[in-house]
Amino acid sequence: MEDVALVRWPDDADRLAALRAAGAPRLLLVAPDAAPPAVVDPLEDWVRLPADDAELAARLATLRARGGAGAPAPDLDTDGLLHYRDRWVALSPVEQALAGALTERFGAVVGRDALSKRAWPDGTPTRNALDVHILRFRRRIAPLGLELRTVRARGYLLQGFAATDTA
């Protein structure tokens, strides 16, 4: 995993420029007597030296979270395992079909019909069959930190927890 770069300010100003250009997350360690830099980029932050350990850790965590927050799609491997953020679960055949369609369009709406067609290429059993598999799929992926949200009359949308609303 890409980690946050630590940059002394104003000493390492050139390196900072490079990091900014590369869009890499970075934390400036500001010399005791230097003026705080003008920050706008969410991937940049700063602390004044000497820095408190807890503060340092907290700001690094923030930058890491922002840096990695680029919609990391779950991955369905050839063994029918669905991987997401260091964790995985085994899926049944029908669930694999659903997961395939949903991860390919991670974060976007996939119609019920598209899911049906994917799971049962030659004819859906009944309307409810999909419902039940959706239900179980939801429960199956919850431990991974994934949720399947319903968009009424449109379909379903796979996303990570809290990618949108609040409690």
Next chain:
Amino acid sequence: MEDVALVRWPDDADRLAALRAAGAPRLLLVAPDAAPPAVVDPLEDWVRLPADDAELAARLATLRARGGAGAPAPDLDTDGLLHYRDRWVALSPVEQALAGALTERFGAVVGRDALSKRAWPDGTPTRNALDVHILRFRRRIAPLGLELRTVRARGYLLQGFAATDTA
């Protein structure tokens, strides 16, 4: 101009929740003995009390810059989802029609008749129908930090929170 909210942490936790929901920029003033909060949102930052004036000013400037950064119009996608600042909600068909008209003229007044025509191309049900949908639309978009303001006898105007004129 919208300004950055100052929130004592952890004392004003409820107010913080409201500000987060509204997508308003805020700076947490963290009590000397409290743990730093877990921040991800670029519109949120924190300083430990007692705070240095220069640090306070610098972080406020950062948040102002991020907060004011462009007034992006909400986006209604083809799935009937209304996106605004990293968040989204699903809209019902009638609401999609209203949202379409209102986002196309984001920040400007749209007449009731224009909205009616958009939602019901061949005839409005009753005069009252629009009122009800306006009401529901308001509640639906509030979590995104959007509000629909009335311009009496003229129509309605969609805007982000706190793009206010008077107090």
Next chain:
DNA sequence: GCTTGGGTTTCGCCGAAGTGAAGCCTGGCT
């Protein structure tokens, strides 16, 4: 052959959401 167990499908019912119709409330204006 029979059992067992996972996966799958059916059935049936419930709750949630979308939509309008009516009616009442309110605040501003004449």
Next chain:
DNA sequence: AGCCAGGCTTCACTTCGGCGAAACCCAAGC
């Protein structure tokens, strides 16, 4: 006072999705 544009609630009705429970199917093992 009375009018009028809106705001908001309540009710009825419909459609869509959620979900428990039980039946089914089929392959592996006894």
